[in-house]
Amino acid sequence: MSGDVLAVAEHRRGDLRPVSYELVSAGRELADATGGDLHVAVGGGDVETFADHLAVEGVDVVHTVAEGEEFNHDVCAAVTTALFESLAPTALLVPHSVNGLDYAPAVATRLSIPLVTDAVAIDYDDGVTAVRETYGSKVEATVEVETEPVALTIRGGEWPAAEGNGDPGIEPFDVDLDESALRSQVRGFEEVGTGDVDISEADFVVAVGRGIDDEENVDLAEELADALDATLAASRPVVDNGWLPKNRQVGQSGTVVTPDVYLALGISGAVQHVAGMKGSETIIAVNTDPDAPIFDVADYGVVGDLFEVVPELIERFG
Amino acid sequence: MKVLVTVKEVASVADDFEIEELAIPETYLEYDLNEWDDYAVEAAVRIAEDRDEAVEVVAVTVGPERSEETIRRVLAKGVDRAIRVWDDRLAEAGVTDPTTTARLLAAVAEREDPDLVLSGVQASDDGYGATGVALAERLDVGWAAVVNDFDLGDGEVDVRRELEGGVEELTTVSLPAVLTIQTGINDPRYASLRGIRQAQKKEIAVRTLADLGLDPSILDSDLILREVAKPEADADPTIFEGGPTETAADLETVLRDAGVGAE
Ligand SMILES: Cc1cc2nc3c(=O)[nH]c(=O)nc-3n(C[C@H](O)[C@H](O)[C@H](O)COP(=O)(O)OP(=O)(O)OC[C@H]3O[C@@H](n4cnc5c(N)ncnc54)[C@H](O)[C@@H]3O)c2cc1C
Numbered sequence: 016m017s018g019d020v021l022a023v024a025e026h027r028r029g030d031l032r033p034v035s036y037e038l039v040s041a042g043r044e045l046a047d048a049t050g051g052d053l054h055v056a057v058g059g060g061d062v063e064t065f066a067d068h069l070a071v072e073g074v075d076v077v078h079t080v081a082e083g084e085e086f087n088h089d090v091c092a093a094v095t096t097a098l099f100e101s102l103a104p105t106a107l108l109v110p111h112s113v114n115g116l117d118y119a120p121a122v123a124t125r126l127s128i129p130l131v132t133d134a135v136a137i138d139y140d141d142g143v144t145a146v147r148e149t150y151g152s153k154v155e156a157t158v159e160v161e162t163e164p165v166a167l168t169i170r171g172g173e174w175p176a177a178e179g180n181g182d183p184g185i186e187p188f189d190v191d192l193d194e195s196a197l198r199s200q201v202r203g204f205e206e207v208g209t210g211d212v213d214i215s216e217a218d219f220v221v222a223v224g225r226g227i228d229d230e231e232n233v234d235l236a237e238e239l240a241d242a243l244d245a246t247l248a249a250s251r252p253v254v255d256n257g258w259l260p261k262n263r264q265v266g267q268s269g270t271v272v273t274p275d276v277y278l279a280l281g282i283s284g285a286v287q288h289v290a291g292m293k294g295s296e297t298i299i300a301v302n303t304d305p306d307a308p309i310f311d312v313a314d315y316g317v318v319g320d321l322f323e324v325v326p327e328l329i330e331r332f333g
Numbered sequence: 334m335k336v337l338v339t340v341k342e343v344a345s346v347a348d349d350f351e352i353e354e355l356a357i358p359e360t361y362l363e364y365d366l367n368e369w370d371d372y373a374v375e376a377a378v379r380i381a382e383d384r385d386e387a388v389e390v391v392a393v394t395v396g397p398e399r400s401e402e403t404i405r406r407v408l409a410k411g412v413d414r415a416i417r418v419w420d421d422r423l424a425e426a427g428v429t430d431p432t433t434t435a436r437l438l439a440a441v442a443e444r445e446d447p448d449l450v451l452s453g454v455q456a457s458d459d460g461y462g463a464t465g466v467a468l469a470e471r472l473d474v475g476w477a478a479v480v481n482d483f484d485l486g487d488g489e490v491d492v493r494r495e496l497e498g499g500v501e502e503l504t505t506v507s508l509p510a511v512l513t514i515q516t517g518i519n520d521p522r523y524a525s526l527r528g529i530r531q532a533q534k535k536e537i538a539v540r541t542l543a544d545l546g547l548d549p550s551i552l553d554s555d556l557i558l559r560e561v562a563k564p565e566a567d568a569d570p571t572i573f574e575g576g577p578t579e580t581a582a583d584l585e586t587v588l589r590d591a592g593v594g595a596e
Contacts, residue, residue: 112497117476118466119466121470144559148460150346150357151457154346156558157561162555199475199507208499268497276588276592306349330581
């Protein structure tokens with residue numbers, strides 16, 4: 016194996032996504048351990064500009080692929096496979112994003128190489144070892160990959176974003192796309208989940224999760240939000256159940272909030288939820304489970320039943 | 334037409350669990366149908382209900398005998414029949430990575446030859462989020478991951494993929510295809526009493542590696558589990574102890590210090 020690492024950057028609607036720079040840090044770290052170069056690939060859209068932005072410290076080569084405008088997984092899978100075959104790296108790194116989920120497993124299958132997804136740490140010592148979370152982040156599993164090369168998807172927010180000017184070579188990569196192998200066609204994009212309330216503007220947020228148990232109980236949370244002069248938000252299951260509208264959803268696929276106070280009631284703290292609230296100034300969690308991952312990001316916590324604590328709080332502020 | 338839906342019985346850990354070497358003892362585990370698969374099952378059953386032509390909905394799972402309880406519930410919701418892949422070798426091999434799971438499911442899918450495969454975005458226990466797309470690639474068919482709406486047409490399916498930050502992508506995929514289904518796409522039904530009764534009569538066919546013509550060597554995973562631990566907390570929150578009255582008083586202090594309730 017060459018020891019090289021190939022990382023595939025991600026962009027949407029003209030902008031590189033932050034995880035692309037985190038991928039560079041993860042890739043550099045791994046390439047240092049394997050003693051190889053870090054290759055970054057970017058395809059689709061204005062690849063010259065993307066390549067300029069990706070010319071950060073630690074990147075050895077940026078490969079640009081001028082195919083299409085936006086992400087299409089058939090194109091992305093074909094290009095990534097071709098580039099991988101031409102570079103023969105030790106590891107392929109892809110973001111564990113919605114689009115990463117949409118092509119990394121196909122590429123790993125096509126290349127017949129093992130795939131470890133959602134890595135939060137990667138190590139190399141004669142082979143790749145990755146740490147990943149299981150059982151809703153309550154357990155951490157260390158997985159060793161016995162063969163090389165390997166494909167990994169990395170969790171956003173776990174590595175620092177790479178910065179500082181670098182001087183990588185920029186190399187256009189030509190690929191012969193077999194148009195008949197394209198089975199999907201992207202028709203456009205749509206914003207969803209906007210409404211009367213913009214939770215991202217709120218200074219105080221009371222957020223309820225599945226622990227609220229029933230639609231009727233949402234009233235209790237609403238009452239608390241009123242008493243605290245806060246905005247009511249929710250985790251995904253509450254919205255999935257139709258108990259609150261989509262514009263109240265905090266998280267990866269919902270809204271990112273950064274209030275002064277985030278009070279999480281009956282929310283476990285799944286990674287996709289935490290992605291939307293970890294920037295809050297003060298995080299307070301009420302949860303019956305002492306091992307709930309929400310306590311890993313909280314400043315204050317109560318291990319207890321929200322149905323006992325919330326009425327007391329309403330009384331104090333009412 | 335035929336719809337194949339992949340389902341998994343997942344384990345969740347109880348509050349205050351322990352880890353013994355590389356495993357969590359059974360006493361701390363609770364089993365249930367994977368949340369994402371529940372939505373996939375509902376989507377599959379609705380296709381059967383909504384279309385004029387006859388639609389057969391088949392569920393496939395990889396799992397031990399215990400999982401039949403969960404699979405019965407899927408049958409009670411309107412799935413026509415189920416296939417459970419298992420044998421002694423699978424039981425011995427234990428951890429199966431998504432590549433192996435996709436291989437096993439692909440062997441079933443090749444025999445069933447469905448027009449559409451629905452799968453959950455991820456399984457809540459090991460959270461790989463890779464099985465559906467790996468399965469599509471193995472079957473050499475189209476796919477879409479993280480689908481929160483779809484409209485089945487002739488020879489193709491229009492999907493909405495839920496991207497990050499409240500943006501959805503509209504994509505058309507030619508059939509046959511595998512879609513990985515996101516929660517919230519529908520409102521999964523509860524099994525009716527009648528459904529539960531009918532489910533008792535439905536078939537759960539067990540298939541071994543040999544039945545599927547698979548070589549046991551496919552179970553030699555490249556991924557070796559080395560360590561299982563409770564994660565070390567990044568933050569060290571102040572935890573308030575005591576009954577609800579005391580903890581609420583403590584929370585009041587924190588909230589007022591942060592400016593809540595100040596007019
Ligand atoms: C691609 C993708 C995108 C996603 N996007 C989002 C997103 O934007 N936002 C989001 O939130 N999720 C998102 N999810 C879902 C996420 O993975 C979790 O499923 C979800 O966040 C769990 O919500 P929860 O914490 O409310 O429920 P659970 O995980 O079920 O947690 C409920 C918690 O309540 C506690 N509890 C129960 N009863 C009580 C009580 N009486 N008092 C106190 N505590 C109690 C329990 O101990 C538990 O910790 C996404 C998932 C995927 C795969």
